Amino acid sequence: MSEKICVGAIAGAFGVQGEVRLKSFCSEPRDIASYGALTSEDGKRSFTVKLTRPVTGGLGARLSGVATREQAEALKGVTLWAPREALPSLPDDEFYHADLIGLDVFDTGGAPLGRVRAIFDHGAGDILEVVGKEQLLLPFTKAAVPTVDLTAGRIIADPPDSDE
Incomplete structure (x- = not known):
């Protein structure tokens, strides 16, 4: 951090x-x-x-x-x-953007998706930009990002299906 x-x-x-x-x-x-x-x-x-x-x-x-x-x-x-x-300490389910940038992102099966490059907020909630083999934009919600482990330096994500 x-x-x-x-x-x-x-x-x-x-x-x-x-x-x-x-x-x-x-x-x-x-x-x-x-x-x-x-x-x-x-x-x-x-x-x-x-x-x-x-x-x-x-x-x-x-x-x-x-x-x-x-x-x-x-x-x-x-x-x-x-x-x-x-700065004030945050509740367990809140994070400073600076702490999320650079974290490795894996899907729920453990396969690497990439690394958080940026965080955007266009008014409807934060969006994580994950860059790996592909660029992925993930809504920063409990459903799409169930686990953030700052100690291990990783995020577990369950990206929405792209064909929906």
């Missing part, structure tokens, strides 16, 4: 005083400001986040060390990462 989790991204500048527009990846968007200092993916930059107001497409925020619109614009696209220990 990774030591950092991506909790958001800077979508651009907002206003002229160095405020940024944040896109939060947290289930409760405002939680992004409660995890302490957030870092860039490479860990070279660190920001404390103070939310200011809701804005179109995200949240308005002030970041430490960002005082001008130009500084805010320069950060567009930067992802924000929190240390895993700052």
Whole structure:
């Protein structure tokens, strides 16, 4: 499991005083400001986040060390990462996406299907992209994915029949 989790991204500048527009990846968007200092993916930059107001497409925020619109614009696209220990623990049937990516996937008979490459959410629930001999898109439901074993690093899947 990774030591950092991506909790958001800077979508651009907002206003002229160095405020940024944040896109939060947290289930409760405002939680992004409660995890302490957030870092860039490479860990070279660190920001404390103070939310200011809701804005179109995200949240308005002030970041430490960002005082001008130009500084805010320069950060567009930067992802924000929190240390895993700052995040809440999850119930047994919930997972951080970062923990699922890279897991090996097997069918219920033990045959390998591939590895989780990405997770998509288009509004109707999470979809696992599994890449092996074929690309497979699996709904992340109990019926299609009955077992996730983070300790063993694997998922057992029962993919729906493709001829239905």
